[in-house]
Amino acid sequence: MNGALLVAGTTSDAGKSVLTAGLCRWLVRQGVRVAPFKAQNMSLNSMVTADGAEIGRAQAMQAQAARIEPTAHMNPVLLKPGSDRRSQVVLLGRPVADVDALEYRDHKQRLRDVALESLRILRDQYDVVICEGAGSPAEINLRDGDIANMGLARAAGLPVLVVGDIDRGGVFAALYGTVALLEPADQALVAGFVINKFRGAMDLLEPGLRQLENLTGRPTYGVLPWLDGAQIDAEDSLSLNAPPPDAGTPHGAETLRVAVVRLPRISNFTDIDALACEPGVAIRYATTPGELADADLVVLPGSRATVSDLAWLRARGIADEIVRRAHRGAPVLGVCGGYQMLAEEIVDEVESGAGRVDGLGLLPVRVEFAPGKTLGRPTGTAYGHPVSAYEIHHGVATVRDGARPFLDGCRVGSVWGTTWHGALENDGFRRAFLREVADVAGRDFTPAPDVSFGALREARLDALGDLVERHLDTAALWRLIERGAPAGLPVVPPGGP
Template structure:
C-alpha cells in the first residue's frame, strides 16, 4: 500500500493547484488509499464551517469531499482572511486569533509554523497519504524566509513537490524553468517535476517543449491535463471570477432567468451562487456597474469581509442607488444582508461606529467581537435548509416576514446563512418565486441535484488524473519522497 505525502505547488495563483490536489485525492481514494488533503496556510475569503465549528478554506472542504472525508481543522490549520490591502484576520485551527498587518503577522510565524507542522503530523499518522497544496508560487523569493506553505513546508516535512502551470495563460515553460531557477539548491532538491494544466490542441505540438524542459531542468513532466469546459469548482481565488459564468441555456420552452451578483471588492463566499449557475436556464454574471443591473431578474449582494467599506464602495459606484431604486427581487447573503439593513453599528471590523444601511430591510446590525461559526438547519418555502454561518454581525430583525434567520419584505430577502442555495428543494422554490415576481416564464428543472453534480465533477477530476498523468510515477514519488536531482543554477541549463 502506498504511504507518504506530496506537495502540489503552482507557478501562480489560480494555476490549478486546488483542482489538481482534489483530482489526486479522488483518484487515490478510488484505489482504496486512505488519503487526506492539507494546506498549511490559505489566504482566501471563501471558507466553510466544519461539523465541530471550525472555519477552514472552502477548497480544502472540496478536497476532503474528493477523498470521501468530513473536513476538519487540521486540513487547513492557518486561514488568512484579508479585510483590506494591509490587514488580515488570522484564523488558527478554525478560530480567529488576531487581526494583523504584514509586519505583525511576521511576529506570529514561529508559532504558526509549529501549529501547521503539528497538524500535518497528525494527518500523516491517521492517513496513508496526505496531498498538500501550496499557496501562490514557491518562487516568491521575497517571502521565502518566513514561508510556511511552500518550500518551507517541503523542507520541514521532507516532501516531494510537483509544480502545476496554467498553459492557457501562456509562458508556462518560462514559468516552470524560472520557478526552479529562482530557488536555492536545498529547495530545488524537493522539486520533482511539473504538470501542465488547461492544455487545448494537439499534444504532439507540445512534446518538443516538454522534452527540452526535461533536458534543461533534469526533472520529470508528470503529464498534461487537457482543458475541460464547465469544470468549475468551489474556488478560493477571486481571479476565477474574471469574465462571466453562464449556463448552457434554458430548457426547451422555458425562459432564462438572469442573475447579477455584485462583485464587491472584498467579496467572500461567492461560491454561494454556484448552485444558481448550475441550474439549467439560469445565467449568472458578476457585475460592478449599475447599468448591468437593469436587465437582471435577481440581484444578489453576496458576502463581504469588509461590510462597511464595501457598502461605501456600493455608494461610490452608484450601485447602492440602483439597488434601492429596483422594482424586482434582491437577495442579500451575510455581508450583503447586513448592507440591506436600516443601520449597521460596527466597532469591531471597521471601527466606523453607526453607519446607515440601504434601509431595504427592517434590521439593525451590531458587530460582536466573537465570530459566529455554526451549521444551522431551518425551513423556508416548506423545504428543509442546511447551511453554515460565518459572521461577526448580529442581526436584530424588527419586522418583515421571517426568512431563514433573517427576513423578507416584498421583493427583498436577507439571510446570514451561506450554502442555503445548495439545498435543491429550497433553491427551486426560491427561483420559482423570483421568476413569478420578475414576470419571467422560467420553470426550475426538477432533476437538478447539486450535490450529485459536485460529485460528478470530482469524478471528472479523478478521471483527468488517471488518464493524463503518469500515476505510477506519482505513486513512486509519494512512496519514496524527493528524488535525487541536479541543481539548476539560475540561467544555466543542466
C-alpha cells in the same frame, strides 16, 4: 503506506486546488485513505466543519473528493483579508488576531509549529496526505519564514510537483523560472511538472516538454486538458475573471438573469455555484449600475469588509440602483454581508471601527458587530423544504417588526436577506426560491425538477479524478508519493543564494 506530496503552482489560480482534489479522488478510488492539507490559505471563501471550525472552502471540497469529513487540521492557518494591508488570522478554525503584513511576521514561528503539527496528525491518521501550496513557491521576498510552500516541503521532506496554467501563456518560462529562482536545497525537492488547461495539439507541445526536461533535469508528469467546470469552490476572486458559465437550455420558455454584485472584498461567492448549475439561469458579475438593469434577480453576496464595500456600492451608484429596483418590486437577495448592507443601520466598532452607518434601508434590521465570530452549521425549513447551511459572521442582526422570517434573516416584499451560506445548495429550497423570483420578475422560467447540486459536484470530482488517471503518469506519481523526490536532481541556474 505513509506518503505525502506537495502541489505547488507557478501562480495563483494555476490549478493547485483542482489538481489536489483530483489526486485525492484518484487515490481514494484506489482504496487509499487520503486527506488534503493546506498549511496556510489566504482566501475569503471559507466553510465551517461539523465541529464549528472555519477552514478554506477549497479544503472542504478536497475533503469531499477524498470522501472524508473536513477538519481544522486540513487548513490550520487561514488568512482572511479585510483590506489591502490587514487580514484576520484564523488558527485551527478560530480567529486569533487581525494583523498587517509586518505584524504577521511576528506570528510566523507559532503558525509554522501549528501547521507542522497538523500535518503530522494527518499523516498519522491517513495513508497519504496531498498538500497544496499557496501562490507560488518562487515568491522569493516571502521565502524567509514561509510555511506554505518550500518552507513546508523542507521541514516535512515533501516531494513537490509544480503545476502551470498553459492557457495564460508563457508556461515554459513560468515552470523553468519557478525552479531557477529557488535556492539549491529547495530545488532538490522539486520532482517535476504538470501542465494544466491545455487545449491544442499534443504534437506541437511535446518538443517543449522535452526541452524543459533537458533544461531542468525534471520530467513533466502529464498534461491536463481543458475541462469546463473544473474550477469548483475557488479560493479567490481570480476565478471570477473567467467567462460566466453557459446558462444552458431553460426548462421553461425564458432564461432567468441573475446579476451578482462583485464587491471588492467579496466572500463565499461559491454560494452562486448552485444557481449556476440550474439550466436557464444566466449569471453575470456586476460592477456598474447598468449591469443590473435587465437582471431578474440581484444578489448582494458575502463580504469580509461590509462597511467598506457598502461605501463602494454608494460611490459606484450601485446602491441607488438596488434601492430603485427594490422599490419597483424587483427581487433582491442579500447573503451574510450583503444582508447586512440591506439593513437600516449598521453599528461596527469591530471590523471597520466606523461606528454607526446607514444601511440601504430595505429591511427593518439593525446590525451590530460583535468581537466574537459566529460559526455554525444551522438547519431549518423554507418554502416547505429542509435547508442545511453554514454561517460565518461578526455582525449580529436584530429584526424589527414588519418583516417575515427567512432562514435566520427576513423578507420584506421582493427583498430577502439571510446570514446562511450554502442554502441554495439545497435542491428543493433552491427550486422553490427561483420559482418565486421568476413569478415576481414576470419571467416564464421553471427550474428543472431533476437537478441535484450534490450529484453535480460528485460528478465534477469524479471528472477530476478521471483527468489524473487518464492524463498523468500515475505509476510515477505512486513512486513519488511513496519514496519522495528522486536523489541527485540537478540545480537549475541561476538558483538562489
